Each structure stands twice: as structure tokens, then as C-alpha cells.
Amino acid sequence: MAVGTVLGQGLVFSPLVLGQQQRSPELLSYGQLLKDMEAGKVLRIEYDPMQEVARVTYKEDGNASDTTDSPSTDSPPTDTPNPTASPAAVNLANIKTVVLFADNPELVTLARDNGVDFAVSPTPDSDVVLSLLANLLVVGVILSLVLVLLKRSGGAANQAMNFGKSRARFQMEAKTGVVFDDVAGIEEAKEELQEVVTFLKQPEQFIRLGAKIPKGVLLVGPPGTGKTLLAKAIAGEAEVPFFSMSGSEFVEMFVGVGASRVRDLFRKAKENSPCIIFIDEIDAVGRQRGAGIGGGNDEREQTLNQLLTEMDGFEDNSGVIVIAATNRPDVLDSALLRPGRFDRQVTVDLPTFQGRLGILEVHARDKMLDSSVSLDSVARRTPGFSGADLANLLNEAAILTARRRKEHITLAEISDAIDRITIGSSLTPLLDGKKKRLIAYHEVGHALIMTVLEHADLLDKVTIIPRSGGIGGFAKPVPNEEVIDSGLYSRAWLRDRMVMLMGGRAAEEVIFGRDEVTPGAMGDIRQLTNLAREMVTRYGMSDLGPLALNDNEPDSPMGRTWMSPRPDYSESMAVNIDHQIRALAQQCLNEARRIVGENRGLMDRLVEVLLDQEELDGEEFRRIVANYTAVPDKKGTPNALLPAWITESPSSPL
Structure with missing residues (x-):
């Protein structure tokens, strides 16, 4: 507050002093003022203790001796003005300004002895205004902080109340933008999952024959083969409510939270049945119970137990299909894999030649391929590639094409992209040596x-x-x-x-x-x-x-x-x-x-x-x-094949 006051004085008072000095350029010394008071020339003194200046009004017939000449003897005499008259009624030429010190006892005494009107007229104190504004500013900042803390505490309270709620993403009508036509290379899996979609859209033809809708479908396969893409396609085809979440979202550090989230998830699903629940990476919560050294994790096992109960327990959950994906089926609990829970296990394996060709055709829809590029030859060059690898291959080829400032993707860019993905990016060639x-x-x-x-x-x-x-x-x-x-x-x-x-x-x-x-x-x-x-x-x-x-x-x-x-x-x-x-x-x-x-x-x-x-x-x-020796004919391998990828390259890291 002291700093604010000092700054306020510097900004407010200094211009006032300068203004006073500009309006009263004739300054009078303190000693001359005392002499003029003793000579009876001074009519009134207005003292401003804030600015430490005095505004001296002289009698009309007694100007300051150092600034004006003596009055003419032939001038007509004037009446003595009223000592209590307002300064505004006095001639402004008779007003002088004197800079005073903090304490002036002799000035007050001399004024009283000589009948000089002495008045104290302080200017309005702007420090009070500045102090008030500063205090209001501090109070406003404190109130803002209090409001922010109250809002956060209220959010934390709401979060604590919703701690056991499911965090599944919910879509009433799943608009994933993916249908079965966008999924290629895994035709067997698509056929099995097509029945699930038919169950959801036209269940009467199965119910008429006594067939029951499957409760769970487990998608098993290596990473990048399209398990999550298949789940999106099912949601896009079935046009039913769709819940999606990861297996790791069930597990928390507090015991019982995961089980509560499972209960809340299935409760919402039953309210919106028929619907689909998709759990990605279910091995995070579905591992075998009691496995490993030192026993299992209580929170994970309770979550798994609740999941088993919800999928096939006393309560009926007809109309709710659980689709899960994992690349580690060997670690899943046997109770989770039995019929009645995950009725079907669909293997989504690495694509064959025809599968790779179909995947390349899907991902090449939005690529500017040169007319000389044959996707058939590219598919032959990429055994062992997953769907994600093939998508990345065409993307890398497009990046190389843009870097080389070409209009279309050629076979050279695709070949370089294969080498870049499988072996690594090329460096500067070595010098001879x-x-x-x-x-x-x-x-x-x-x-x-x-x-x-x-x-x-x-x-x-x-x-x-x-x-x-x-x-x-x-x-x-x-x-x-x-x-x-x-x-x-x-x-x-x-x-x-x-x-x-x-x-x-x-x-x-x-x-x-x-x-x-x-x-x-x-x-x-x-x-x-x-x-x-x-x-x-x-x-x-x-x-x-x-x-x-x-x-x-x-x-x-x-x-x-x-x-x-x-x-x-x-x-x-x-x-x-x-x-x-x-x-x-x-x-x-x-x-x-x-x-x-x-x-x-x-x-x-x-x-x-x-x-x-x-x-x-x-x-x-x-x-x-x-030209030097006989070259054997590799049976079953055409010599015109273009470069291809091998999982374990025999190249040596020299």
C-alpha cells in the first residue's frame, strides 16, 4: 500500500505543482515574505500543507518591493480592502507564491502580530482515493481466488460422486464412418461378424428357429490386423447404440471402483438394448486370476469377477453383445472364454496375398498412384505385412512423393518406403576405403x-x-x-x-x-x-x-x-x-x-x-x-518378382 501511495503521489501531485507554478510564475522568497509582512504589505496568506506552498495576496497599494515599483505619489488614494475578502476579488497581479518548509512557526506568529489573514487550504488528498482503489483491487483478487477454489472443490466433489461411474464413450447411433466395405483382407472374420449384425438388425429370423443371440465375440490376432476396425464396422453396420472403452479404464488404484464401473456400464447397456459393448485390450482386466508370483491384483480380480457375472449370471442381459479385442488370448481367464460368455473367438490373422491386395485397394482410394504402379506386384512384395503396415506403407510412399516434388506415387517411392519401414531410412553413402x-x-x-x-x-x-x-x-x-x-x-x-x-x-x-x-x-x-x-x-x-x-x-x-x-x-x-x-x-x-x-x-x-x-x-x-557358374532355378519362386520384405533380414549391422 505504501508503494501504491508513493506512486500515486508522483503521478497526481507533481502535475498540480507544475500547474501552480505555471499559473504563478512570480515566486517570492520566504525572507522577502517576512519583510513584507512586517512592512504591512501582505493582506492574506493561504497555506497548502500538502504541497508545502503559500499563496500570498498583497494589498493593492503594497506590492512586493522586489518585484514592483513604489506607488506614484500623485495617484489617488484607495481604500483598504476587507481583510476577509475572497482572493478572487483581489487583483491577480497582487498574488505571489512562496515555497515553505514543513514547519513555519514564525510565519504564523508574524501573521497574527501584523493582522494578516492566515488560512490553511489543503488540496484534496488523492492518496485516499488511490488507497481505496488499491484495497478494492486486493479484495477483488481474493474474491476471485475464493470463487475458483470453490468451483474446483465442487468439481472434485462431483468427480468423487461419479468415481464409480462408467467412462465408456456412448453413441446412440454409432456413426463411426466405417462399414464392412472399408475392411478388407479378413473375409472369414467379416463373415462371422456379419451374423452378429444380422442378429441385431433382424433377430426374428433367428428367434423363430430357437437360436439365441451370442453374448460375446472375442477378436484375437496380432497387432495391426484390424480388430478395432472390425468393431467400428460392426457398429456402423448395425446402427444400434454403441459403448466403447479400453480394458485399462476399468482398473483404478482403489479396490471396488472397477467392479462398480462394470455394473454401471451394463446397467446403461440394458437400458439401451439391443446394443454393442466394445472393450479394447481386454487382457488388461481379463488375465487369469491368481497367476504370477505373489498372487493376483485384488482390484483387477474383482473387476473380472463382476464382468463374468454381468455377462452370464443370474440376471439376464439379452440384447447386449460384448465384443472384445486382444492380441494375448493365452493370458485370459478360462472362465471368460467359456461358452455363454464369449461364445465366439474370431481369429484376425495376418492377411494372405489376396487379403493384402484388398487392403491396398482400400487404402489406395485417396492416393495419387501412377498408372504404372501395380497393386498386385506390391501385394506380392509384402508377405508378413499387417493391415496397419500396408496403410503405413502407402502413407510413407505419399510422403516421399511429396518430398521429391512429384505429382504421382511411382514404384520407386513404394520400393523405398518398403525399405524404410523394414530396414530403416537410408544415410549418406560411405566414401571409398x-x-x-x-x-x-x-x-x-x-x-x-x-x-x-x-x-x-x-x-x-x-x-x-x-x-x-x-x-x-x-x-x-x-x-x-x-x-x-x-x-x-x-x-x-x-x-x-x-x-x-x-x-x-x-x-x-x-x-x-x-x-x-x-x-x-x-x-x-x-x-x-x-x-x-x-x-x-x-x-x-x-x-x-x-x-x-x-x-x-x-x-x-x-x-x-x-x-x-x-x-x-x-x-x-x-x-x-x-x-x-x-x-x-x-x-x-x-x-x-x-x-x-x-x-x-x-x-x-x-x-x-x-x-x-x-x-x-x-x-x-x-x-x-x-556368366561364371550355374544358377539353380528356384522352384515355385518366379524370377520376375519385385523386392519383398522378410521378417528376419539376414543383413548384418556393419
């Missing part, structure tokens, strides 16, 4: 063995352009879609793949010597060891015979525990397993060394071409190899 030549021999070793072995996959491309993630180059095969989809890996295919994995290490040893071997084959060796262990312990493809020696995985849905399971075979058998794995790995390395050694001249020729062009496609690579 020993490192670049070593990477070239390493990748050519992979590509050459991939080309000359009969059961190996077809080569797509080999490059020494580095990629993000520490990849100096890669040799990418065209995967055999039949093998990948069916999972039927022959012993010959596995063995040729293991030899191909050792092609980079073999090229380094043969060309540069064992002392110049680098850690670039680290990833290849890891894949080789895993394949060899699977062949020995699970596939029965070793001298140990058809024995399952790695079949003691824990059945707990929580995964592996912190305690290592005890093997179900003897220590001598463990030694034999290690010997078999090492023998397989060594045989594959020796075979790779033999192929590289027998084709040393071809290796040098391929490396020179690769160093010059930095990237070779499979067709050109096979033409060069065919």
Missing part, C-alpha cells in the same frame, strides 16, 4: 550363397548404402510366402539358410584373413545359433533323433518366471545338445567358406560392380553370376 570394401565383400558373400544354393530364397537386392540403426549394408531375399504362411520349414531350407547366414563371415575370412574378421556377423551368428538349437531340440533334425528336448516352457500366462526351469534331460544329454549345435554351425561355416573360395574371381567382379553402383537388384546380380 577399406571399410566400404569390407562391407561390400560381406554382403556379396550373403548374396552369392543365396543365389547358388538351390533351396535358399531368391535374392531381391544387395546394397552397401548404410541405413539408420547401424546397418552398413544388407542382402535382402524375396521370402517364400508358402513357407512363411504355413510354417513348414524343410530341413534343406533351414540348412541353406544357415549357410547363407555364414556367407558374410566366410567372405571376411577368405578374402581378408582370420585376423581381419569383424563383429559384423554378430546378428548372423545369433540367428544361426537359434536355428541350430531349434533343429536339435524341437524339430528332431539332428543325430540325437526325434526328441523334444526343449518342451519344458512354463504354462503360466505371466510368461517366464524368475526361476529357471529345471531341464527334463540329463547333463550328458545337455552336453550332446551343445555338441550337435556346434557341429551344425561349423558345418554351415565350412560350406560357406567352400562356396566363397571356389568363386573368388566372381566375388571380386561382383564387389567391383557393387562398389561402382552401390546397389544391385536380384536380376542383375543373377545375370553376372550366370
